[in-house]
Amino acid sequence: MTGADSIVKCLEAEGVDVVFGYPGVAICPFYNAILNSGIETVLIRTEQNAAHAASGLARVTGKVGVCAVTSGPGATNVITGIATAFADSIPIVVITGQVNSELLGSDVFQEADITGAVESFVKYSYLVRDADDIPRIFKEAFHLASTGRKGPVLIDVPIDIQNAPTSKFKYPESINMRTYKPTVKGHAVQIQKAVKALNHAKRPIICAGGGVLLADACGVLRELSERYSIPAVHTMMGKGALPSEYKLNYGMVGNNGKPYANRAMNEADVLIMIGARVADRAISQPDIIFDNKTLIHIDVDPAEIGKNAQATIPIVGDALSILTEMLESEITCSTSDWVDTLEEYRNTMAVVRHPNPAYVDPGEFIRRLTDSMEDTAVYVADVGQNQIWSCAYAIVRDGRFLTSGGMGTMGYSIPAAMGAKYACPDTQVVAVCGDGSFQMSMMELATMRQHGIQGKIVVMSNGYLGMVREYQHYTYKDNYSVVDLSGSPDLSKISEAYGFKYLRLENMKDCDAVIKDFLSTDESVLLELIIDPMDLVK
Amino acid sequence: MQRKVFQLLVDNTSGVLSRIAGLFSRRGYNIESITAGVTADPRYTRITIVTSGDDEILDQIEKQVFKLIDVRDIKVLEPGNSVYRELALIKIRVSADRRQEIIALAETDNFRAKIIDVCKEALIVELTGNQDKIDTFIGLLDGYEILELARTGLAGLGRGIENVTYLP
Numbered sequence: 293m294t295g296a297d298s299i300v301k302c303l304e305a306e307g308v309d310v311v312f313g314y315p316g317v318a319i320c321p322f323y324n325a326i327l328n329s330g331i332e333t334v335l336i337r338t339e340q341n342a343a344h345a346a347s348g349l350a351r352v353t354g355k356v357g358v359c360a361v362t363s364g365p366g367a368t369n370v371i372t373g374i375a376t377a378f379a380d381s382i383p384i385v386v387i388t389g390q391v392n393s394e395l396l397g398s399d400v401f402q403e404a405d406i407t408g409a410v411e412s413f414v415k416y417s418y419l420v421r422d423a424d425d426i427p428r429i430f431k432e433a434f435h436l437a438s439t440g441r442k443g444p445v446l447i448d449v450p451i452d453i454q455n456a457p458t459s460k461f462k463y464p465e466s467i468n469m470r471t472y473k474p475t476v477k478g479h480a481v482q483i484q485k486a487v488k489a490l491n492h493a494k495r496p497i498i499c500a501g502g503g504v505l506l507a508d509a510c511g512v513l514r515e516l517s518e519r520y521s522i523p524a525v526h527t528m529m530g531k532g533a534l535p536s537e538y539k540l541n542y543g544m545v546g547n548n549g550k551p552y553a554n555r556a557m558n559e560a561d562v563l564i565m566i567g568a569r570v571a572d573r574a575i576s577q578p579d580i581i582f583d584n585k586t587l588i589h590i591d592v593d594p595a596e597i598g599k600n601a602q603a604t605i606p607i608v609g610d611a612l613s614i615l616t617e618m619l620e621s622e623i624t625c626s627t628s629d630w631v632d633t634l635e636e637y638r639n640t641m642a643v644v645r646h647p648n649p650a651y652v653d654p655g656e657f658i659r660r661l662t663d664s665m666e667d668t669a670v671y672v673a674d675v676g677q678n679q680i681w682s683c684a685y686a687i688v689r690d691g692r693f694l695t696s697g698g699m700g701t702m703g704y705s706i707p708a709a710m711g712a713k714y715a716c717p718d719t720q721v722v723a724v725c726g727d728g729s730f731q732m733s734m735m736e737l738a739t740m741r742q743h744g745i746q747g748k749i750v751v752m753s754n755g756y757l758g759m760v761r762e763y764q765h766y767t768y769k770d771n772y773s774v775v776d777l778s779g780s781p782d783l784s785k786i787s788e789a790y791g792f793k794y795l796r797l798e799n800m801k802d803c804d805a806v807i808k809d810f811l812s813t814d815e816s817v818l819l820e821l822i823i824d825p826m827d828l829v830k
Numbered sequence: 831m832q833r834k835v836f837q838l839l840v841d842n843t844s845g846v847l848s849r850i851a852g853l854f855s856r857r858g859y860n861i862e863s864i865t866a867g868v869t870a871d872p873r874y875t876r877i878t879i880v881t882s883g884d885d886e887i888l889d890q891i892e893k894q895v896f897k898l899i900d901v902r903d904i905k906v907l908e909p910g911n912s913v914y915r916e917l918a919l920i921k922i923r924v925s926a927d928r929r930q931e932i933i934a935l936a937e938t939d940n941f942r943a944k945i946i947d948v949c950k951e952a953l954i955v956e957l958t959g960n961q962d963k964i965d966t967f968i969g970l971l972d973g974y975e976i977l978e979l980a981r982t983g984l985a986g987l988g989r990g991i992e993n994v995t996y997l998p
Contacts, residue, residue, distance in 0.1 A: 412852065416899045593897065595897050
């Protein structure tokens with residue numbers, strides 16, 4: 293048995309079904325050993341997307357996603373995917389091949405100091421120096437990735453370590469990490485303080501972040517909101533934590549959110565922030581917003597509390613555990629006047645778009661598409677104007693809404709949707725991107741075809757890097773610089789070349805029929821929407 | 831802005847110092863000095879970091895450092911309840927006829943420094959103490975040329991046994 297066999301056995305012990313990756317010499321012992329296991333492999337077309345695919349899988353299954361790439365450029369290419377997962381706290385394990393350990397540091401062919409390079413984007417990284425350490429390191433890596441504040445862990449394995457003989461394989465049953473013990477249970481006194489604050493609240497509001505989904509706490513959050521009529525808003529990463537149509541869900545906050553959601557948060561007297569970082573796109577002026585209100589900040593990462601806002605009642609721990617405990621106390625707050633006020637805001641402050649009838653209205657299209665999708669569907673939004681429209685108009689019921697929120701990585705949607713679809717073949721999965729982001733990841737259409745992964749991709753074509761164009765419209769008075777996407781390929785031919793069915797929608801006339809076609813076909817399908825190049829999200 | 835001395839116990843693994851230093855540089859925290867050395871238990875390294883910032887930054891430093899997987903323990907060494915020492919080696923250009931002036935200054939009770947190397951044109955003073963004492967001594971060398979100066983940065987321990995972290 294070799295180090296490579298040992299790695300495969302570790303993955304089996306962790307219940308890994310699939311590894312996304314791209315081989316090279318330095319990871320070949322691993323890709324040779326995996327042939328003897330039941331673990332599937334998916335050859336992605338560029339390494340960055342291996343991490344995105346693992347991220348998509350992780351987000352829909354709650355398991356740790358795994359990818360494996362080679363040393364040097366393979367490893368450096370995967371960094372953007374790792375940084376994307378880190379920013380959104382997505383649990384993945386990235387295995388990188390490395391040059392012979394005796395040659396480390398001598399700049400040999402395809403050597404890159406990947407543990408050094410990813411230092412600020414990983415929860416932790418390992419450079420394996422002894423094949424006998426592999427079981428312990430993998431056990432720790434999966435534990436680190438999936439507990440506390442989740443995130444990516446990288447394991448760099450030199451080729452000689454993969455080839456080295458190892459002693460009999462024994463996977464550790466327990467973790468013995470002296471320095472890592474994340475807090476799960478919230479402090480009882482703090483939880484009681486939060487309950488007391490809610491008892492006195494007249495205008496309470498919940499702000500749900502991505503941490504609610506990561507902690508699998510959507511059910512208890514809904515229970516808390518519904519039982520005591522506490523209205524809720526959410527961040528971009530928190531979209532889907534509560535169903536879009538749930539009556540007390542007032543939508544997304546932030547500079548791209550709903551005006552009435554922001555107003556609701558501003559006017560609240562008690563704000564329960566759960567699994568949210570209070571980052572700049574959600575809350576641009578925390579000092580003003582948190583003035584004159586009680587902020588109950590629940591987060592599994594103590595460093596997030598007090599980073600961007602000073603909490604009145606900080607509670608460190610797992611959202612599921614804390615919310616469950618909060619529900620054990622009777623809360624007596626009466627919110628009917630407050631809810632009436634918010635309803636009025638919702639009715640009077642709705643954003644009215646004035647779409648150009650010659651083109652597809654992206655907002656209305658997304659609303660109708662998601663309304664027709666299955667309740668459990670997974671919607672993967674890319675980055676750009678399409679992301680803002682998706683956040684504003686996508687209806688999420690019991691399914692999921694995935695996007696790259698923290699890092700804002702273009703090209704995320706197609707590989708992430710691929711990972712999600714691979715993990716849940718019976719779930720409807722749709723990726724929605726722009727013509728810019730599509731071209732960053734369109735090589736993965738081949739991966740889908742090769743591995744029989746059904747792709748449903750919506751491309752919003754406007755011939756521009758729309759979000760940047762919009763910024764240049766406002767900031768540089770239409771002095772456009774390097775945002776024209778002329779030269780883009782004919783997507784009908786791209787679809788044909790990759791064996792995708794091609795659908796096209798040029799205006800809203802045939803919208804419903806095309807959506808029906810798009811959702812009902814069992815083939816992989818690409819739907820191109822023709823969007824007004826001058827359309828704006830604001 | 832206030833100054834704070836943090837004492838860390840970390841796993842004695844390769845790369846741990848770079849992880850800590852990297853955290854300070856990428857988040858824009860100050861490091862005035864950092865010292866590291868293995869503890870009585872070779873599995874651990876003790877690190878003393880002198881840093882400065884406002885209350886919020888110092889709070890973040892403590893939390894972000896503690897979040898690093900390798901960090902077992904972090905505490906603040908409060909001035910009233912801790913001892914700090916730094917070692918400085920100072921090479922001073924001095925001719926034989928003025929050598930006694932330096933030796934006399936170094937050996938006063940205020941400094942209790944040692945002369946650890948003497949050559950025809952220079953000598954090396956070894957001085958131990960808190961940072962103020964070393965700064966004061968250097969200040970008194972006005973008029974002499976300091977050829978080379980090596981300071982270790984602060985090492986510190988809390989007084990008494992109440993705050994000792996017992997390692998498993």
